[in-house]
Amino acid sequence: MFQLPKKVIIEEEKFKKALEDFLNGKMNPSFFRGIRVPWGFYSQRGGKLLMARLRIPAGIITPEGLRAIGKTAEEFANGTIHITTRQDIQIHNLPYENSIKVIECLRKYNLSPRGGGGNTVRNITACPLSGICGEEKIEVYKYAIATTEYILNLDESVNLPRKFKISFSGCLKDCAFSGVNDMGFIAINGGFKILCGGGMGAKSSAGRVLEESIKPEDAIYSLKAVLNIYNKFGDRKNRHHNRLRFFIQDNGWDRFVRVYREELRKVKEEEFIPLNLGHNLPELKDEGGELEIDDLDFLKFNVGRQKQSGYYYITVRVPKGDLTSKEAIAISNLSEIVPHLIIRTTQRQNLILSNIPSSKVKEVYKKLKEIFGNRFLYPDTGLDILCCKGALTCNLGLCNSQGLAEEIERELWDIKERVLKIENLKININGCPNACGQHPVGIISLSGLTRKVYNRTMPFYRIHIGGRVAQENTILAEEIGSLPARAVPKAIRELVMRISEEINHTSLEEFLSEKGRKIAEEVVKKYSHVPAIEEDRSYYIDFGKDEVFSLEGLSQGECGAGVIDMIEADLGSAKQTLSIAKEKNYSIEEIKSALLYSARALLVLKGIDPKTDEEIISSFVHAFVRGGIARRDFINLKEFYEKLTRKEVDGMEAYNYVSSLFEDVKEIYSLMDSNFNLPVRFKKDEEEVKKISSTIYDLRGTPCPINFVKAKLKLEGMQDGEILELFLDDGEPIRNVPKSLENEGHKIEKIEQVENYYRVVVIKSGGKK
Numbered sequence: 001m002f003q004l005p006k007k008v009i010i011e012e013e014k015f016k017k018a019l020e021d022f023l024n025g026k027m028n029p030s031f032f033r034g035i036r037v038p039w040g041f042y043s044q045r046g047g048k049l050l051m052a053r054l055r056i057p058a059g060i061i062t063p064e065g066l067r068a069i070g071k072t073a074e075e076f077a078n079g080t081i082h083i084t085t086r087q088d089i090q091i092h093n094l095p096y097e098n099s100i101k102v103i104e105c106l107r108k109y110n111l112s113p114r115g116g117g118g119n120t121v122r123n124i125t126a127c128p129l130s131g132i133c134g135e136e137k138i139e140v141y142k143y144a145i146a147t148t149e150y151i152l153n154l155d156e157s158v159n160l161p162r163k164f165k166i167s168f169s170g171c172l173k174d175c176a177f178s179g180v181n182d183m184g185f186i187a188i189n190g191g192f193k194i195l196c197g198g199g200m201g202a203k204s205s206a207g208r209v210l211e212e213s214i215k216p217e218d219a220i221y222s223l224k225a226v227l228n229i230y231n232k233f234g235d236r237k238n239r240h241h242n243r244l245r246f247f248i249q250d251n252g253w254d255r256f257v258r259v260y261r262e263e264l265r266k267v268k269e270e271e272f273i274p275l276n277l278g279h280n281l282p283e284l285k286d287e288g289g290e291l292e293i294d295d296l297d298f299l300k301f302n303v304g305r306q307k308q309s310g311y312y313y314i315t316v317r318v319p320k321g322d323l324t325s326k327e328a329i330a331i332s333n334l335s336e337i338v339p340h341l342i343i344r345t346t347q348r349q350n351l352i353l354s355n356i357p358s359s360k361v362k363e364v365y366k367k368l369k370e371i372f373g374n375r376f377l378y379p380d381t382g383l384d385i386l387c388c389k390g391a392l393t394c395n396l397g398l399c400n401s402q403g404l405a406e407e408i409e410r411e412l413w414d415i416k417e418r419v420l421k422i423e424n425l426k427i428n429i430n431g432c433p434n435a436c437g438q439h440p441v442g443i444i445s446l447s448g449l450t451r452k453v454y455n456r457t458m459p460f461y462r463i464h465i466g467g468r469v470a471q472e473n474t475i476l477a478e479e480i481g482s483l484p485a486r487a488v489p490k491a492i493r494e495l496v497m498r499i500s501e502e503i504n505h506t507s508l509e510e511f512l513s514e515k516g517r518k519i520a521e522e523v524v525k526k527y528s529h530v531p532a533i534e535e536d537r538s539y540y541i542d543f544g545k546d547e548v549f550s551l552e553g554l555s556q557g558e559c560g561a562g563v564i565d566m567i568e569a570d571l572g573s574a575k576q577t578l579s580i581a582k583e584k585n586y587s588i589e590e591i592k593s594a595l596l597y598s599a600r601a602l603l604v605l606k607g608i609d610p611k612t613d614e615e616i617i618s619s620f621v622h623a624f625v626r627g628g629i630a631r632r633d634f635i636n637l638k639e640f641y642e643k644l645t646r647k648e649v650d651g652m653e654a655y656n657y658v659s660s661l662f663e664d665v666k667e668i669y670s671l672m673d674s675n676f677n678l679p680v681r682f683k684k685d686e687e688e689v690k691k692i693s694s695t696i697y698d699l700r701g702t703p704c705p706i707n708f709v710k711a712k713l714k715l716e717g718m719q720d721g722e723i724l725e726l727f728l729d730d731g732e733p734i735r736n737v738p739k740s741l742e743n744e745g746h747k748i749e750k751i752e753q754v755e756n757y758y759r760v761v762v763i764k765s766g767g768k769k
Contacts, residue, residue: 001110002057004110012103015103019032022096029569030568030572031569036099038115039113040053040114040116040117041053041094041116043395045392045393045395051091051093052090053088053117054069054089054111054113055088055113055114055123055148056088057124057145058125061344062109062342062343063333063341067332068111069325070325070332072105073091073092076091076095076102077091078092080325081324081325085321085437087123087346088345119159119161120158120159121158121166122164124145125167125168125181126140126169126170126176127141128175129304129344129354130168133306134306134307136170137170138187140168140169140170140176140187141279142279142280143277146279147275149276150220156227156743161231161236161242161247162234162242162243164182164183164230166183167181167184168185168187171186172471174470175347176347179206179470179474180199181198182197183207183223184198191216191218192214193211195207195471196208201433204476205249206475206476207245209472220275221267222260222264225260226260228263229256232745233247236564237673237676271739281342281355286308286309287309288310288358289310290358291362310357311355312358312361313353313356314356314365315379315380316351316352316368316372317375317379318349318350322402327371327372330371331353334353334364337364338355338356338357338360341355381419381426382412382496383416384426385428386426386427386429386437387401387429388430390402390429390430396432398551399450399461399542400459403545406543407543408429408488411490412492412496415496423508425444427443427445428441430448431448432448439467440467440477441468441469441474441477442467442477443465443477443508444463445464445465445477447461447464448462449461454533456540456549458540458549459549462479463481464479466478466509466512466516468509478517480521480524481525481528484528486541487529487539494526495519498523499516567602570597570601571597573594574597574662575594575662577594578591578659581594581651585651588654591655591658592641595637595661596613596616596617601669603616603623606619606709606713617638622713626685627684628680628683628684629679629681629682630665633660668681684717697724699726700729704732705736707733708736708741711737711741711762715744720764720765721764722763730756734751734758738760746764746765748762749761749763
């Protein structure tokens with residue numbers, strides 16, 4: 001099964017060092033955020049604890065893996081586990097200092113949070129029944145796992161303009177929701193259909209057909225071409241308008257397809273992409289026998305027949321996607337009954353236990369009853385409510401979606417028979433306008449917001465109906481109106497009651513598109529009244545709370561944390577320390593800190609990761625002052641810093657110098673374009689240009705990524721059209737450096753092996769456009 005790439009394991013040391021610096025007060029919290037979020041560690045509401053989001057490629061995990069997650073959550077956190085709608089598994093309530101322990105403990109099980117957050121390629125999802133479903137055209141779990149292994153070996157996969165989501169569906173039923181992913185691969189006879197540009201959020205949209213049919217072996221090249229385009233031209237600066245779908249909308253579909261065709265041609269000509277498709281599920285010997293269980297509802301709603309003769313799967317409802325560590329460990333121990341047990345996470349936050357011989361289904365059923373009672377019954381029905389974590393832990397959560405889910409579930413269990421009568425009834429809840437709870441494709445769904453009523457802020461929910469996943473024809477749910485949170489459970493109960501009474505033999509989708517809409521509007525109108533707080537205080541209190549509703553704890557989301565955060569953290573620290581320096585009668589120590597923050601802020605844009613204060617100073621002078629980006633006034637920055645260190649400079653003079661540096665760095669930052677390019681504002685140092693632009697640059701013995709950074713700086717000092725010859729070692733250097741330079745916009749004219757190293761001919765260009 002999935003193998004964690006060595007590259008990820010090697011990079012753990014960098015995270016460990018950053019964590020140590022943060023815990024010792026040597027690294028600004030905002031700067032550390034730019035490092036930890038791409039590693040899948042999010043701050044929970046309140047900022048004192050973390051959530052670790054673990055990648056589960058294709059949603060497939062072994063019993064040993066789930067047991068390890070349970071034990072890790074128990075030992076290093078408080079035992080709270082959550083299954084997401086992207087088939088990840090999250091560990092909640094994790095102290096900061098234990099984050100590295102999670103990485104180290106789970107590594108041996110090929111589990112990692114790498115790429116679980118930030119501007120990365122997120123967990124690659126697949127049909128939860130892939131490999132055991134009789135209807136799938138291709139066993140897509142193999143492609144999801146192999147693609148994950150490939151992606152995690154790419155530097156650019158964790159430094160994109162914004163997050164990027166990929167799914168693989170095994171047939172036209174599209175169980176992996178390809179229509180609302182950045183790229184969705186749908187298996188058809190002989191290959192894949194590819195959708196592109198879909199996504200859910202504040203401005204959801206369905207993807208369009210990029211390839212009607214492509215050979216299976218060519219699918220990865222299509223993905224790489226789109227990633228290259230997005231990486232080169234995507235808007236990195238505007239966080240609210242930098243998903244792939246916005247890039248396509250801004251440039252037009254036809255133009256995007258033309259650029260894609262050209263990029264695909266280049267990728268196929270110049271690259272060989274090795275995919276390891278040898279990930280095989282356990283081989284199962286034919287089993288005979290019939291199921292002998294009296295619980296007919298369990299057989300109807302939980303049990304399914306696999307394509308392997310004599311084997312079954314059991315879907316385990318996990319209310320709200322929440323598991324305890326003890327439950328996770330108990331589920332993993334079912335492998336003692338089922339030797340070839342494979343566990344799967346689903347897009348509805350449930351678990352599927354697969355490869356169960358017919359003779360063992362009854363025994364597993366009894367064990368599940370011991371673990372969950374009746375809570376595991378009726379998955380994927382109207383009683384199985386999907387919801388995000390909401391205001392309980394999420395910094396962006398407006399409302400307690402989990403508390404609302406419990407109340408709705410309570411109402412619907414009272415009318416269970418009516419709920420189960422409605423086929424395909426599913427309810428999705430989101431605690432804010434974002435779409436972790438998938439409200440844009442919900443058949444009945446809710447999204448949290450706040451409203452002012454009688455001059456008080458109250459929790460409300462928008463009511464949506466009619467969403468449906470159907471590849472490129474995916475239909476987004478339509479908003480019907482909004483209700484105060486407290487009224488929603490009764491309103492949903494009445495809506496379900498009326499649907500069950502009037503639906504007859506019509507499908508739910510058809511019913512809601514016609515008569516059902518009018519019913520929903522009537523229900524919303526009936527329950528929309530909000531009493532004054534003196535009449536009913538409960539309306540002003542969110543579910544699970546005792547106090548009157550407030551937005552306390554709401555803060556900036558961390559999904560897009562990365563380069564921008566690191567830059568702005570340093571600029572913010574520079575500004576703050578300058579202010580403190582002035583208050584402390586022009587403190588030299590504070591001024592010195594402000595100088596270092598200012599000089600370091602933009603180095604990340606040049607791929608420079610200085611380890612010492614001296615490196616910060618010399619790198620800034622070399623890349624920015626001599627490179628014509630910063631003012632020539634700071635050519636003596638090294639000498640000035642040394643005088644500061646010896647306290648040979650007057651406090652006010654030092655303050656004015658560093659303030660001027662800070663303002664110039666801010667000015668440079670304001671001129672940065674959407675691809676992180678900085679303008680050359682002044683004449684470059686001619687001696688530096690002459691030194692940099694020599695035609696041969698021997699980088700043998702220089703490790704990644706320092707070799708790329710040096711080559712990049714060398715090219716920055718050259719004129720467009722000039723030729724640079726690089727000497728690179730075999731292995732990572734020759735694999736990574738040419739492609740990285742190409743992503744910068746330069747042309748790789750030639751690559752040839754010379755004895756035990758490579759000669760690479762690069763033609764300098766103006767860089768990314």
